[in-house]
Amino acid sequence: MALLVLFSTVSFTVEKHYCGDVLVDAAIFTDVEKCAMEAFEMLQKKTCCKDEIDVVKGQDELKFSSFEDLDLDQQQFLQAFIDSYIGRFESLPKHTIPHKDYSPPNLIADIQLLDQVFII
Structure with a gap:
């Protein structure tokens, strides 16, 4: 939308130089x-060359x-x-995590291996 506003308000000129009809x-x-x-x-005061200037004018008022x-119906709808x-x-409600600051104990030995208990 911003690009549309920008390009609609830009003015520029197109200059063309003709020598004869070329x-x-x-x-x-x-x-x-x-x-x-x-x-x-310039020396002969006779011209076969001409310049054309086309002005493409952009929108001045926004x-x-x-x-x-807006109408009352449009205001109500909006x-x-x-x-x-x-x-x-x-936003979602803030959840409290009770064990956030708890660190698990250090494992000294693998108890399942010591007791020879394996899940099959």
Whole structure:
């Protein structure tokens, strides 16, 4: 959504240089390169070259609407929609773990091996 707003508000120009009816150069963000005939025509005061500039104008005003600008039905629907989803994102209750700080005793010997008790 942010990219849509950004691209709709950007303005830029497209410059084109023609020598006769042939497109010599086109540029969007830089100046167009002139052909060699341009310097020669300055001396003769006769031009066969022309420059075209197309301005693509972006949107100047953005419409900001508020909650009060909506109809009563739209306000009620939006409020009911928000209220129905707010309760879904509550955190889980905090569980207490009674043996969190308990460390088991050190095993000195394996009792099952000493008593020769094996689970088969």
